[in-house]
Amino acid sequence: MNAADLQGHWRRDWLRHPGGEDRTTRVHWLQAGEIYADIRIPAEREEAPSDLTSLTEPPQSVVAAEGFAGRISVEDGVCTWTRTINWHGATARPDAGHVAFEPDGALLETGVHSDYTERWVREAVGPTEARVLRCGSFTAYIVSVGSTFVFGCGRADPPPNCSGQSGLDNAALEALLLNVYILGRWERADGLAILATDPRLEGRAVVERRETGLTLRVLDLRGTPRSLVFT
16 A cells, blocks of 8 residues: 555545444545645534625534645555644644555545544546645645545644634634635636535635636635635
């Protein structure tokens, strides 16, 4: 097993851990070379109404989303996902799992530092492309497999881990919203958001791809548009 065996678009089938089983969270992992990007959106997240603008008091299911990106290494059947950027900040333990293929081509991942098993199904392979871009203190990872992409951006100094917490102050919420993660589809130079850590972005063209970089269009807490240019 090496990084070349893990290329493509993977969708999680299920997660099993001592607390139970999860078959509903929408999890997508895209791999191109050593670079990966991952997004995880709870199935129970409330659908954003068409007139939603403010997220000053986001529901818990919005805060509970996850996203991270970086590079992988594979050694002796163990894959380690280095989370260079992470929507919820640095984790206490490395993200590493024993990986092995099942006869049908699905991938089983068994935790090294945590007690869990995940089953992954490959949705698509190549052509793949990965880009690492920057805008001030933000670093963006964008991994494409065919017309599908996962985009993630974050700061070099990530906010404290706030996974699952509610009652975040405005500064912490603003940091979460700007450290956005998107599963999308390319329509020529435009990237249309299918899933996003900020539900207000879904269904919108939020990424514009250019030769020298890309432009990301996001919303602040109260819904004011902002553009970040990555090169």
